[in-house]
Amino acid sequence: MYSKSGAKRVQENHSKLCFIVTNFSQAICGFHLKLSSAIASSVLLNFNIWLGVEPDVVTFTTLINGLCKQRKISQAASLFHEMIGTGYQPNLIAYSTILNGLCKTGNTKRAVRFLSMMEERGFKPDIVAYSTVIDCLCKKGLLNEALDLFSEMMVKGIRPNIVTYSCLIHAMCDSGQQKQATRLLNEMVDNNISPNIFIYNILIDAHFKEGMIFEVLDIVNTMGNQGIEPDVVTYSILVDAYCKKGMISKAEDIVDSMKKLGIEPDVVTYNILVNAHCKEGMVPKLKILLTR
Numbered sequence: 001m002y003s004k005s006g007a008k009r010v011q012e013n014h015s016k017l018c019f020i021v022t023n024f025s026q027a028i029c030g031f032h033l034k035l036s037s038a039i040a041s042s043v044l045l046n047f048n049i050w051l052g053v054e055p056d057v058v059t060f061t062t063l064i065n066g067l068c069k070q071r072k073i074s075q076a077a078s079l080f081h082e083m084i085g086t087g088y089q090p091n092l093i094a095y096s097t098i099l100n101g102l103c104k105t106g107n108t109k110r111a112v113r114f115l116s117m118m119e120e121r122g123f124k125p126d127i128v129a130y131s132t133v134i135d136c137l138c139k140k141g142l143l144n145e146a147l148d149l150f151s152e153m154m155v156k157g158i159r160p161n162i163v164t165y166s167c168l169i170h171a172m173c174d175s176g177q178q179k180q181a182t183r184l185l186n187e188m189v190d191n192n193i194s195p196n197i198f199i200y201n202i203l204i205d206a207h208f209k210e211g212m213i214f215e216v217l218d219i220v221n222t223m224g225n226q227g228i229e230p231d232v233v234t235y236s237i238l239v240d241a242y243c244k245k246g247m248i249s250k251a252e253d254i255v256d257s258m259k260k261l262g263i264e265p266d267v268v269t270y271n272i273l274v275n276a277h278c279k280e281g282m283v284p285k286l287k288i289l290l291t292r
Helices: 004-034 037-051 057-069 073-085 092-104 108-120 127-139 143-155 162-174 178-190 197-209 213-225 232-244 248-260 267-279 283-291
Strands: none
Touching (some): 073 092, 108 143, 127 162, 197 213, 197 232
C-alpha cells in the first residue's frame, strides 16, 4: 500500500507520463510526410525503451493516420491488423481512419469488406461510416452497389442523414436518373431531413441539362416553400442553361433579378454571359450589360 504522499506522487507521475505519451504520439504526425512501415515499426519497437511505457491505441492510430495520409493504405492496414494481433482493441477513431484511407485511395471493395469486419468484431458501423463508403461507391460510378449498401443500412435501422442523401442524389443526377433523384429527395423530406441549397442546385442543374424546364420550376417552387432562397450558384446554373439554349435575353433578365435581390453575380456568372455573347457575336451588347 502507498502512503498518501506516495499515492500522490504515483498519480502525478502517471499524469506526466500520459501527457508525454499523448504528445509524443501526436508529434509522430509531424513525420508522416516521410513515414513508412519500417519507421512505424521502429517507433513501436522502441517506444518502451524511449518512454518506459508500451504503445497504446493512440500510438497505433497516429501511425496509421500518417500512413493513410501518404496513401500507403496497404501498410496502414497491415499496422491496423498488427494492432489487433497484439491485443489492442481498435476504437472508433482507428476504424474511421482506416475506412477513410480505403475510400480516399479508391479501395471501394476493401472498404465494403471493412464495414463487415467491423460488425464481426462487434463494432457496429454508424451513419458516418456508411455514408463514407456510399460516397466512395458513388464517386466510382457504382450507384447500384451504393443503393444496395443504403438498403442494407436502412434494414439495420441506421437512419440516413443529409450527407447520405446528397451522395446518392448527386450520383443519380450524374447518371441521368433525375426522376429517381427527385423521388429520393421526396423520401428525404418525408423522413424530416431538410434538403439544403447544395442538393437543390444539383437537381436544378441536372434537370436543366435534360431540358426539363417545368421540373426545374417545380424544384424552385419547392425550395421557396421550404424557405430556402436561391444563391449565386443557383442563378448561375439558370443563366448557363438559358445561354446554352440561345435564350440570352432570358439569361440577362435573371442577372437583373439577382442584382435586385441583392445577390451579386460572381466571376462564374459573368464568364457564362461573356462566352454566350461572344459566340453569338453580341460583343457590343455585352459591353452595355457589364457596365449597367
